[in-house]
Amino acid sequence: MTPPGFAAAQALAARHRFKWWEVLPWVAAIAAFFLFPTYLSFGTQVLITILFALSLDLVMGYAGIVTLGHAAFFGAGAYTVGILALHFGWNEPLSGLVAAAVVAGAIGFVSGVVLLRTQGLALLMVTLCTMALLEESANMGAAYTGGFDGMPGLEFAPIFGVFQFDPLFFRAQYLYALAVLLVCFVLVRALVYSPFGESLTGIRENVLRMHAVGAPVQRRLVVAYTISAALAGVAGAVFTQTTAFVNLSVLGLDRAAGVLIVLILGGYGRLYGAFVGAVAYMVLEHTLAKAYPTAWQLGIGIVLIVVALYARNGILGIAETLRGRLRMRRAS
Amino acid sequence: MDLVSIALGGVASGMVLFIVSVGLSVTMGLMGFVNLAHGGFAMLGGYVIVYAMDAWGLPFFVALATGFVAVAAISIVLERLLYAPLYRASELDQVLFTIGLVFVMIAAITLGIGPETQALVLPDWLRGQTDLGFISYRTYSLMVIVAGTLLAIGLWLGFERTRFGAQIRAAVDNRRMAQSLGVDVGRLFTITFAFGSGLAAVGGGLGAEILGLDPQYPLRYLVYFLIVVSVGGLGRVSGVFFAAVLIGILDFVLKLYYPKGGTLFIYAFTLVVLLLRPQGLFGKRSG
Structure with a gap:
C-alpha cells in the first residue's frame, strides 16, 4: 500500500x-541555423534576449523581486567588454x-544589499533610479564610454583563437551566443531546482513564513540578485561582442521594459517562458516593423493588452491551461 | 539669471508635474494599480487642447476644459472595460497591460496626427512678460504657477474637507476596512480615476509649452511622474504637491547649470529618499 x-x-x-x-528549443535553434542563414544576425539578438530574460526570471519569476x-x-x-577591448x-x-x-555581479551585489530592503513601488523606483544613474554616468564618462555616441567598430579576437567573428553572416556569433545560452541555462535550471531555488520560491509565496522557519531571507535574495546580475552581464557582453558596438541603448528604460515584456509575455517563473517570450515578441516586432514602419x-x-x-x-500559461483541460477531460 | 527667476521657472515646471501626477498618486494609493499609462492621458489631453484651439478656435481656458472632459470620458470607458478586470491581477500583468496601452496611444497619435512636435499657440494676453514690481517674468509661467496653486488648494480642500475626500483617504489607508464600513471603493475609484486622468490632460496642455508635446511624451516623462509620486508618497495630495515643486526646482536648476548629466542628481536624490523613507518624503508609513 x-x-x-x-x-x-x-x-x-x-x-x-x-x-x-526540453531538447526541443535547442533542436529548433540548431535547425534555425541551417534553415534561415540570412537571419542569423536577428537570431543572435533573439538568443541574447533569451539569456537576458532568463536572468530576469531568476529574480522576478522565482524570487518575486x-x-x-x-x-x-x-x-x-556590455560596457565592461567594450571598455576592456577599446582601452586595454x-x-x-x-x-x-x-x-x-x-563586474555586473559586483554591481548586483552592492545594489542588492542596499536596495532589496524595499518593496512595491519603492523597489520599482530604486531599481529604476540605479539604472538611470548608470546610464547618466555612461553618458558623462565620454572619455571611457564614448558618451552619447558609444563605442562603434570594436574588434574581438577569435573564439578559442580559432573561430573568427563574421561580420557578414553572423554564423560564428549565432553559435557562440547559443553555446553561452546553453551553459547559462543549465546553471539556472540546476539552481531553481536546488534547495536554494525552493527557498526563493518560498520567499516569493510567503515572506513571513520563510522568516518564521528561520530562512535567511535577505541573504538569499541578495545571492539570487547577484547571480542574476552576473548572467545579465554575460548577456550584455555577448551583445557587445557579437554586434561589435555598444551605446547608451544597452542601459535604457526601453531595454529594461522590453525584457520585462518578453518575460511576462512568455510566462515568468517557468524557465522556458524566456524562450517563448523572446521568440514571440521579437518575431512579432520584426515582422510588424518591416510591414508597417509607422504603426x-x-x-x-x-x-x-490582450x-x-x-x-x-503568458503564452506558457495558455499552454498549461489547455493541457490541464485535456487531462480533466481524459480523467472524466 | 537671478534667484527669483530661477525659483519661478522651477516652480512653474513643478506645477505642471503636480497637475499631471496627482491623479496617478491617488489612484495608485487607492488600488495599488501600477498605471504606467498615466502619461498617455496627459499626452492625449495635450493633443485635444492644441487641436481644440487650432481647429475650432476655442479660447484657451475653454480648450483646457474640453481636454479635461474628453480625456475623463475616455478614461471612464477604458477603466470600466480594461482596467477593472485587472484589479485583482498581479502587478506584472498590470505592467504588461499599461505598457501595451501606452504603445497603442503612441501609435494612434503617430498614425492619426504625425510624429512631429505640436506647438501650443498661446493667446496674446499670455505672451510676453508681466511686471511684478520687483521683477518682470514670462506671463505664461506666472499663469501656470497661479493655476497650479489654486488647483492644489482646491484639491486639498476637497480631499481634507469633504465627505468624498474623507472616503478616499479612508480607502487609501485601509481599503478593506473602508469597504466594510459601506464605502463603495469601486465607484470611488472610477470617479477618481476619471478625475485624475482629466487633470493629467489639463497638465499635458498647460505643460506643452514647458515639457513639449509629441508622441513619445508618455514614455519620456514616465520616470519623472513616477519619481514625483514615489517621493511625495502614495495617495497624498499635499505630498505630491511639495514633491513636484521640489523636483521641478531641482530639475530646472540642474538643467541650467549642468545641462549634461544634471538629471543624475535627481535620480540619486530619489534613490536616497526612497531608501531612507520607502513610503516617500510626505507619505505615512503603511501597515
Missing part, C-alpha cells in the same frame, strides 16, 4: 529530471565574459 501523498511526493522528486521536450532596472546589469556587462586591448571573448559577469507599436500594444487581460501567466 502506498502512503497518502505518495504521488505528490514522487512528482516533486522527479521535477528536476530532464523531460523529453519586481524590478524595472534590470538593464543596469546588461549594460554593465583585452579582446579575448571568453575571458571578457568572465570579466563582464564579475508597428499599435499591433504590439494590442497583443500586450495577453494581459485574457492570458494570465
Whole structure:
C-alpha cells in the first residue's frame, strides 16, 4: 500500500529530471541555423534576449523581486567588454565574459544589499533610479564610454583563437551566443531546482513564513540578485561582442521594459517562458516593423493588452491551461 | 539669471508635474494599480487642447476644459472595460497591460496626427512678460504657477474637507476596512480615476509649452511622474504637491547649470529618499 501523498511526493522528486521536450528549443535553434542563414544576425539578438530574460526570471519569476532596472546589469556587462577591448586591448571573448559577469555581479551585489530592503513601488523606483544613474554616468564618462555616441567598430579576437567573428553572416556569433545560452541555462535550471531555488520560491509565496522557519531571507535574495546580475552581464557582453558596438541603448528604460515584456509575455517563473517570450515578441516586432514602419507599436500594444487581460501567466500559461483541460477531460 | 527667476521657472515646471501626477498618486494609493499609462492621458489631453484651439478656435481656458472632459470620458470607458478586470491581477500583468496601452496611444497619435512636435499657440494676453514690481517674468509661467496653486488648494480642500475626500483617504489607508464600513471603493475609484486622468490632460496642455508635446511624451516623462509620486508618497495630495515643486526646482536648476548629466542628481536624490523613507518624503508609513 502506498502512503497518502505518495504521488505528490514522487512528482516533486522527479521535477528536476530532464523531460523529453526540453531538447526541443535547442533542436529548433540548431535547425534555425541551417534553415534561415540570412537571419542569423536577428537570431543572435533573439538568443541574447533569451539569456537576458532568463536572468530576469531568476529574480522576478522565482524570487518575486519586481524590478524595472534590470538593464543596469546588461549594460554593465556590455560596457565592461567594450571598455576592456577599446582601452586595454583585452579582446579575448571568453575571458571578457568572465570579466563582464564579475563586474555586473559586483554591481548586483552592492545594489542588492542596499536596495532589496524595499518593496512595491519603492523597489520599482530604486531599481529604476540605479539604472538611470548608470546610464547618466555612461553618458558623462565620454572619455571611457564614448558618451552619447558609444563605442562603434570594436574588434574581438577569435573564439578559442580559432573561430573568427563574421561580420557578414553572423554564423560564428549565432553559435557562440547559443553555446553561452546553453551553459547559462543549465546553471539556472540546476539552481531553481536546488534547495536554494525552493527557498526563493518560498520567499516569493510567503515572506513571513520563510522568516518564521528561520530562512535567511535577505541573504538569499541578495545571492539570487547577484547571480542574476552576473548572467545579465554575460548577456550584455555577448551583445557587445557579437554586434561589435555598444551605446547608451544597452542601459535604457526601453531595454529594461522590453525584457520585462518578453518575460511576462512568455510566462515568468517557468524557465522556458524566456524562450517563448523572446521568440514571440521579437518575431512579432520584426515582422510588424518591416510591414508597417509607422504603426508597428499599435499591433504590439494590442497583443500586450490582450495577453494581459485574457492570458494570465503568458503564452506558457495558455499552454498549461489547455493541457490541464485535456487531462480533466481524459480523467472524466 | 537671478534667484527669483530661477525659483519661478522651477516652480512653474513643478506645477505642471503636480497637475499631471496627482491623479496617478491617488489612484495608485487607492488600488495599488501600477498605471504606467498615466502619461498617455496627459499626452492625449495635450493633443485635444492644441487641436481644440487650432481647429475650432476655442479660447484657451475653454480648450483646457474640453481636454479635461474628453480625456475623463475616455478614461471612464477604458477603466470600466480594461482596467477593472485587472484589479485583482498581479502587478506584472498590470505592467504588461499599461505598457501595451501606452504603445497603442503612441501609435494612434503617430498614425492619426504625425510624429512631429505640436506647438501650443498661446493667446496674446499670455505672451510676453508681466511686471511684478520687483521683477518682470514670462506671463505664461506666472499663469501656470497661479493655476497650479489654486488647483492644489482646491484639491486639498476637497480631499481634507469633504465627505468624498474623507472616503478616499479612508480607502487609501485601509481599503478593506473602508469597504466594510459601506464605502463603495469601486465607484470611488472610477470617479477618481476619471478625475485624475482629466487633470493629467489639463497638465499635458498647460505643460506643452514647458515639457513639449509629441508622441513619445508618455514614455519620456514616465520616470519623472513616477519619481514625483514615489517621493511625495502614495495617495497624498499635499505630498505630491511639495514633491513636484521640489523636483521641478531641482530639475530646472540642474538643467541650467549642468545641462549634461544634471538629471543624475535627481535620480540619486530619489534613490536616497526612497531608501531612507520607502513610503516617500510626505507619505505615512503603511501597515
